[in-house]
Amino acid sequence: MFRSIKVQAAIAATICLAGLFYLAPSLTDNLPSFWKEHLTKEKIHLGLDLRGGTHLVLEVDTDKAVESTLERAANNLKETLMENKVRFRSLERKKDKISIELYEGVSAAVLDNILREHYPDLEVASSETASGKETASLRFKVKRTTELKKLAVEQSLETIRNRVDQFGVSEPEIIPEGIDRIIVQLPGIKDTARAKNLIGKTAMLEFKIVDDEHSLDEALKGNVPEGDTLIYGSGGSGGEADRRASVPYLVKNKALLTGDSLESAQVKIGDRFGDSYIAIKFNSQGATDFERITSENVKKRLAIVLDGKVHSAPVIQERIAGGQASITGSFTMDEAKDLAIVLRAGALPAPVNILEERTVGPSLGQDSIDKGIWSVFIGAMLVIVFMAIYYNLSGLVADAALLLNIIILLGTLAAFRATLTIPGIAGIVLTIGMAVDANVLIFERIREELRGGKTVRAAVEAGYSRAFATVLDSHVTTLIAALFLFQFGTGPIKGFAVTLSIGIVVSLFTAFYATRIVFDFFVLNKKIKRLSI
Amino acid sequence: MEIFKKITHVNFVGSMKLYFTLSIIAIIISIASVAWHGGLNLGIDFAGGTLVQVKFQQTTSTEGLRKALDTIKLGGSIIQQFSPEEFVIRTAESTSDLKGLSDHIEEALANSYGKGSFDVRRVEVVGPKVGKDLTQKAILAVVFSWIAMLLYIAWRFEFRYGVGGIIALIHDVIICIGALSIFNKEFSLTIVAALLTIIGYSINDTIVVCDRIRENVRKGGKKDLGEIINVSINETLSRTILASLTVFIVVVVLFFLGGEVLHDFAFVMLVGVFIGTYSSIFIATPVVLVWEKISPSKMRR
Numbered sequence: 001m002f003r004s005i006k007v008q009a010a011i012a013a014t015i016c017l018a019g020l021f022y023l024a025p026s027l028t029d030n031l032p033s034f035w036k037e038h039l040t041k042e043k044i045h046l047g048l049d050l051r052g053g054t055h056l057v058l059e060v061d062t063d064k065a066v067e068s069t070l071e072r073a074a075n076n077l078k079e080t081l082m083e084n085k086v087r088f089r090s091l092e093r094k095k096d097k098i099s100i101e102l103y104e105g106v107s108a109a110v111l112d113n114i115l116r117e118h119y120p121d122l123e124v125a126s127s128e129t130a131s132g133k134e135t136a137s138l139r140f141k142v143k144r145t146t147e148l149k150k151l152a153v154e155q156s157l158e159t160i161r162n163r164v165d166q167f168g169v170s171e172p173e174i175i176p177e178g179i180d181r182i183i184v185q186l187p188g189i190k191d192t193a194r195a196k197n198l199i200g201k202t203a204m205l206e207f208k209i210v211d212d213e214h215s216l217d218e219a220l221k222g223n224v225p226e227g228d229t230l231i232y233g234s235g236g237s238g239g240e241a242d243r244r245a246s247v248p249y250l251v252k253n254k255a256l257l258t259g260d261s262l263e264s265a266q267v268k269i270g271d272r273f274g275d276s277y278i279a280i281k282f283n284s285q286g287a288t289d290f291e292r293i294t295s296e297n298v299k300k301r302l303a304i305v306l307d308g309k310v311h312s313a314p315v316i317q318e319r320i321a322g323g324q325a326s327i328t329g330s331f332t333m334d335e336a337k338d339l340a341i342v343l344r345a346g347a348l349p350a351p352v353n354i355l356e357e358r359t360v361g362p363s364l365g366q367d368s369i370d371k372g373i374w375s376v377f378i379g380a381m382l383v384i385v386f387m388a389i390y391y392n393l394s395g396l397v398a399d400a401a402l403l404l405n406i407i408i409l410l411g412t413l414a415a416f417r418a419t420l421t422i423p424g425i426a427g428i429v430l431t432i433g434m435a436v437d438a439n440v441l442i443f444e445r446i447r448e449e450l451r452g453g454k455t456v457r458a459a460v461e462a463g464y465s466r467a468f469a470t471v472l473d474s475h476v477t478t479l480i481a482a483l484f485l486f487q488f489g490t491g492p493i494k495g496f497a498v499t500l501s502i503g504i505v506v507s508l509f510t511a512f513y514a515t516r517i518v519f520d521f522f523v524l525n526k527k528i529k530r531l532s533i
Numbered sequence: 534m535e536i537f538k539k540i541t542h543v544n545f546v547g548s549m550k551l552y553f554t555l556s557i558i559a560i561i562i563s564i565a566s567v568a569w570h571g572g573l574n575l576g577i578d579f580a581g582g583t584l585v586q587v588k589f590q591q592t593t594s595t596e597g598l599r600k601a602l603d604t605i606k607l608g609g610s611i612i613q614q615f616s617p618e619e620f621v622i623r624t625a626e627s628t629s630d631l632k633g634l635s636d637h638i639e640e641a642l643a644n645s646y647g648k649g650s651f652d653v654r655r656v657e658v659v660g661p662k663v664g665k666d667l668t669q670k671a672i673l674a675v676v677f678s679w680i681a682m683l684l685y686i687a688w689r690f691e692f693r694y695g696v697g698g699i700i701a702l703i704h705d706v707i708i709c710i711g712a713l714s715i716f717n718k719e720f721s722l723t724i725v726a727a728l729l730t731i732i733g734y735s736i737n738d739t740i741v742v743c744d745r746i747r748e749n750v751r752k753g754g755k756k757d758l759g760e761i762i763n764v765s766i767n768e769t770l771s772r773t774i775l776a777s778l779t780v781f782i783v784v785v786v787l788f789f790l791g792g793e794v795l796h797d798f799a800f801v802m803l804v805g806v807f808i809g810t811y812s813s814i815f816i817a818t819p820v821v822l823v824w825e826k827i828s829p830s831k832m833r834r
Contacts, residue, residue, distance in 0.1 A: 049794070057663060059629075059662075192656070193632070193636045193639075196632075196633070196636075197632070353629035353630075353660075354629050354630070354633060354658065354660070355629060355660040355662055355663045356658060356659050356660060356663045357633065357635070357656060357657065357658040358655075358656070358657050358658075359635075359653075359655065359656040359657075360654070360655050361652060361653055361654045361655060363588070363652055363654060364586070364654040364655050367792065368792055368794065371790060371791060371792035372791075372792075374790050375786055375787055375790045375791050375795075378786050378790060379782070379783040379786040379787070382782050382783070382786065383779055383782060383783065386778075386779065386782065387779075390535075390775075422792070422794045422795060423723060423726060423794075423795070423798070425791075425795075426787060426791065426795050426798060426799075429783050429784075429786065429787050429791075430730070430780070430783065430784075430802075432783050433779045433780035433781075433782065433783035433784065434734070434779075434780060436779045437737075437776040437779060437780065440772060440775045440776045440779060441741070441772050441776060444771055444772040444775065445772075447535070448768070466748075469744065470740060470741055470744045473689060473737075473740045473744070474736075474737035474740050474741070476685065477682060477685060477733050477734075477736045477737060477740065478730075478733040478734060478737070479733075480678065480681050480682065480685065480733060481678050481682075481729050481730060481732050481733025481734075482730075482733065484674045484677060484678045484681070484729055485674070485726055485729050485730070487674065488670040488671060488673065488674035488725075489722065489726060490667070490722060492722075492723075493722055493723070493726045496726055500730070
């Protein structure tokens, strides 16, 4: 390119310095403050397998989200039908359909009208008339279903983000993937079980009235009164240990208040025994509702249902104004904190399943870093010695190019905030072997030309130009393979593809441009007659 | 220092049949090994399952560990011992519950050995859905990269060289898989990464030789292709072996110093680098030769 060796050397030196420059923060923590402020201060970004932490792939059960929305619609439909004096024998949701059985004499057209007017999202999947009675099966229209599913994932994403934010992990990553998956990365986490619990807990909070009028035993035998359900829960006080005991409760189906009405939830310590409890505060509408509910149900028990299990069912002593209540139980501090977090962040619209989990403990991470550094060091040393022995001084030039290669490679990783993983370290080690290949090819070609009788200058010229095409081809094929690796691989493998690719591309520069400068200097400027190769 | 001071004059093409036979035997052994083992030893990345790596503070026995796992009905898990204190527990089941199998395993160990007496180094849980996903992706990646290499070589040289190259690649991958099978190594994502790297790398030697063949063909002379190939291989022998040598050195370092995660990766690379060089010389070029006999090359002479 540029004829002047000085210019070429300057360019090479600049690139080298740039590499060192981006690398500096990773090597030392003691950088002058102006450096940190105006220039870069990012260390090389380490992957979870080196840093330690958890990687989760969650799947949002979008079908259940649709089903619970359908359940709410079914309840509303019941009320609407009753208001409009449309008589029906039964109406209940089964999975993703609502099945209605109308009274004899009630026509299907009436139902259609109601649907069209009040429930445009519902459609009739099938219907039949049998002995004067209309039965119909309703479901959500496809457009609505798709919309609901999308919403469920978005809401889940938001809720999980809220929860993780409050949990206090540094640099968490929560990203959607595909239509119904969420990827959660929690670096440096020590208690994975607790984190998983926090993230995946549906945290559906409901307040229901306990039905003390009907017989619990009758219900247990199978005769559950209309409008009631059987829910199990802990006996009396809450807490993890007690929750395993299952006490049945007969509660009214309808949830009078849900976690949506909460404005805040905080952990407080009780004066009497020093137990933790959760002080919840309803929002203004919720406070009004709570006042009404408590005044209407004095002396009845209010069941606090969490994720379908009765957490506690204290007796309502009197009307409670002010919208504040407390959830007690024998919590540990962690349990209370986590419960407060999920109540604050809100319930998940649908349950989440864990499809994949990869956790690396910090000790293994550090081990891997150490082994990685050793491998790179020893690998580089061996190659450097080999090149020096086999190619004499030219070998040393190639060695210098190799070191340059590594510096630029690491600097590029830091500059682009690429993630370094364990396979990524393997990529660096492989780069060492492959980068030197280019020099081997060039030098072998030069030797061959010298043997053929060419002058030093011509041999160098021929060596570089002839070898270029070959090296380019080999590097391109390796890059193609790296591309496929990047496409198909998971996080750590992607790291490998990235380091290998960058390393290979940089090696083109170091092998051809950088070493050429040295050769040109000696051959053209110093005009040496014999090459130490 | 120079090992290849003079250009060698080995008759590679002449002994073509011998090396072809060797390769066929190697391939048959590979396929037989896989069949004998009942398929590949699929890791949890592809088969799904749970993996927990624990390091105890004191020496522990495999039997003791198995007994502890028995308490949660996981006594049938595969237990691998890395060192007197470090074990890898692997089971084919996994649950998508929040409180996964790994947590149950941890609890069982805490019950048997005491809570602070061990350190969980690594946990991997792969559900069946993800496992299937990854398997599909892996197969596609390998097949597509073969095709990509074929197209690239065909474009840079001639179609027949592409075919020679891809046959050599398929040969390499089969033998690598065979080596894995013989040593009963686990087939994980990292292994597939190694195979793809080998595909990208082993074609390099093929390119070096084809490049020289092309150059010699262009130089002229009415020599028949077989002779040209022979000369080309001999001329490039030094660089082919030396380039592979440098990669071999670093992979050996990885093999011994790289740690558990990279150990099997390095194993595949070792086999692959060696076989890759071999196949470039003894498989790819003879294919070109056979092709030549059927339809002479249209490359400029």
